[in-house]
Amino acid sequence: MARGISAVPDKATLAPDSSGAGAASRPWWETRWMVALAIAAAMAPLLYPAIPPLVDLLGHMGRYRVELDHSAWLDLYYSFHWAMIGNLGVDLLVMALAPLIGLEPAVKLIVIAIPALTVAGFLWVAREVHGKIPPAAYFAIPFAYGHPFVFGFVNFALSMAMAFLAFGLWLRLSRLDHIRLRQWLFVPISVIVFFTHTYGWGALGLLCFSAEAVRLHDRGEPWFRAGFHAAINASVMALPVIMTLMWRERSAGNTIDWFNWNTKIIWLKTTLRDRWEWFDIAALVAIGLVFLEALRNPRITYSRNLAFSGLVLVACFLVLPRIVFGSAYADMRLMPYIFAVFLLAIRFRGKTPRKLGRAIALIAILFCAVRLGGNTLSLAMAANDQSAKFQALDRLPVGARVMTLVNLDCGKVWELPRNSHIGAMAVVRREGFSNDQWLMDCLNLLSLKYTKPGYFAGDPSEIVRPRRCPDKLHLTVDQSLAVFPRADFDYLWMVDIKTFDERLVAGLQPVWREPGSILYRLHP
Numbered sequence: 001m002a003r004g005i006s007a008v009p010d011k012a013t014l015a016p017d018s019s020g021a022g023a024a025s026r027p028w029w030e031t032r033w034m035v036a037l038a039i040a041a042a043m044a045p046l047l048y049p050a051i052p053p054l055v056d057l058l059g060h061m062g063r064y065r066v067e068l069d070h071s072a073w074l075d076l077y078y079s080f081h082w083a084m085i086g087n088l089g090v091d092l093l094v095m096a097l098a099p100l101i102g103l104e105p106a107v108k109l110i111v112i113a114i115p116a117l118t119v120a121g122f123l124w125v126a127r128e129v130h131g132k133i134p135p136a137a138y139f140a141i142p143f144a145y146g147h148p149f150v151f152g153f154v155n156f157a158l159s160m161a162m163a164f165l166a167f168g169l170w171l172r173l174s175r176l177d178h179i180r181l182r183q184w185l186f187v188p189i190s191v192i193v194f195f196t197h198t199y200g201w202g203a204l205g206l207l208c209f210s211a212e213a214v215r216l217h218d219r220g221e222p223w224f225r226a227g228f229h230a231a232i233n234a235s236v237m238a239l240p241v242i243m244t245l246m247w248r249e250r251s252a253g254n255t256i257d258w259f260n261w262n263t264k265i266i267w268l269k270t271t272l273r274d275r276w277e278w279f280d281i282a283a284l285v286a287i288g289l290v291f292l293e294a295l296r297n298p299r300i301t302y303s304r305n306l307a308f309s310g311l312v313l314v315a316c317f318l319v320l321p322r323i324v325f326g327s328a329y330a331d332m333r334l335m336p337y338i339f340a341v342f343l344l345a346i347r348f349r350g351k352t353p354r355k356l357g358r359a360i361a362l363i364a365i366l367f368c369a370v371r372l373g374g375n376t377l378s379l380a381m382a383a384n385d386q387s388a389k390f391q392a393l394d395r396l397p398v399g400a401r402v403m404t405l406v407n408l409d410c411g412k413v414w415e416l417p418r419n420s421h422i423g424a425m426a427v428v429r430r431e432g433f434s435n436d437q438w439l440m441d442c443l444n445l446l447s448l449k450y451t452k453p454g455y456f457a458g459d460p461s462e463i464v465r466p467r468r469c470p471d472k473l474h475l476t477v478d479q480s481l482a483v484f485p486r487a488d489f490d491y492l493w494m495v496d497i498k499t500f501d502e503r504l505v506a507g508l509q510p511v512w513r514e515p516g517s518i519l520y521r522l523h524p
Contacts, residue, residue, distance in 0.1 A: 027354060039120050042119040046115070049379055049380065050383065051383070059459070061104075064107065065428045073432065078447070078448060086243065089159055093110050135364055136364060141372075145272070146337075150274050151329070160197075160337060163200040167204060170186065186208075186236050190237035201237070206316060211309060213230035214304055255323060260321075271335040273414065276415075283370075299349055299353065300349070310345060320334070385419070389517055395512045396432060400433070402435070403522075404462045405462060406419050406423070406464065411469070421459075422495055423495075437459060461484075486522050492505070493519050
């Protein structure tokens with residue numbers, strides 16, 4: 001047994017102290033008010049922005065508008081057909097909330113709940129595994145704002161939040177030996193998580209399988225038999241396999257780019273990617289030091305339960321390709337949760353030493369405050385930038401067909417391209433057409449009726465490169481300006497583009513501008 005992983009069964013096999021005396025003597029980082037404060041703090045970075053400035057979210061909001069409204073204009077451009085696929089979480093919540101409070105407030109309310117639910121799931125899992133919340137568990141909180149969430153994979157992020165909450169319930173029912181109840185409950189739970197996003201369902205299955213294998217081994221079964229029986233017990237969540245196979249039969253998306261080790265190293269480095277590379281990398285270095293201390297310090301160890309779960313997730317990350325069923329960044333999405341699981345695994349051997357526990361808790365809370373403070377500032381800056389650009393929408397008539405070109409700088413730019421799908425706000429606010437929607441069969445259920453622009457009808461035509469750095473996926477700004485079909489659009493919206501051949505826009509009428517961005521009317 002490795003020195004850093006305890007051979008003692010985890011506290012999940014024992015009942016947490018729920019007596020009045022135990023609660024009274026509990027250190028402050030284990031109290032309910034501290035847990036509530038941590039969950040509330042997870043929402044802080046998203047309180048200020050009216051619309052969460054997550055990279056892909058604006059594009060999703062264009063789809064939500066089509067789902068909600070069947071206006072004459074939108075019906076000219078788009079069609080939407082509901083189907084049973086594993087990618088519907090936020091879409092369904094928007095359908096329920098938006099008629100009551102409006103689309104934009106509904107999106108903000110749902111998205112702001114995702115990191116809060118994620119943190120609640122993290123801390124519940126820690127509580128069930130250790131019988132209490134170890135002070136190091138608070139280091140995991142900033143990973144709710146990992147790269148995939150800030151990139152705007154909201155259905156995925158919601159499904160992972162639900163997966164950790166469901167995992168906490170699985171651990172609790174296992175600890176109380178309510179195995180039959182667990183079997184009945186996790187059939188519908190697995191289906192709900194699957195429809196939120198397939199990825200969360202898969203992660204839930206891996207977490208529950210690994211925890212069950214450790215539980216059965218602790219009860220005396222050899223590892224091979226424990227793993228076999230754990231797979232059988234976790235098979236109550238297998239019903240969505242049939243749905244996945246049916247979905248795959250209808251999907252044209254490819255599964256490609258296996259074992260790209262260079263890219264996987266990049267995903268490790270970008271686990272907390274947001275705006276400032278030095279800030280995000282420094283946070284990972286700090287977490288690395290936490291892991292090293294947990295291995296070095298004889299008073300600290302790792303829970304076998306969660307350490308095994310973390311290793312299972314690592315194996316999944318290594319095996320997963322970059323693109324699954326046409327959906328990109330499949331392997332990248334796991335990284336923040338791998339870090340979180342290993343952080344949640346850290347605990348003291350035996351009784352918690354108050355002085356050392358207090359020191360770790362204070363350092364963890366300070367780390368959270370710095371990271372969430374950085375996220376708050378970054379998101380506020382992005383929200384202010386987008387709010388200024390949204391003023392261009394006021395110059396658009398209802399139903400306008402908008403050709404958006406958004407600059408993607410040369411080189412390896414760390415700051416996420418938050419305005420990539422800003423054109424979709426023409427769909428959201430003006431019932432118009434935008435060239436930035438994803439045309440992916442059976443992945444988002446949106447399809448185009450207005451296909452005249454050809455390549456320029458959808459993503460990635462909205463992304464352009466500066467003249468000095470063309471690539472294989474995107475045109476340069478001058479190439480797009482030269483060849484896009486002007487007769488098929490009413491407006492040209494250039495965003496964050498500072499240099500281009502101005503002869504290519506000669507004769508166009510500017511109706512709005514700010515430094516680096518401009519809106520042209522294409523026809524008198």
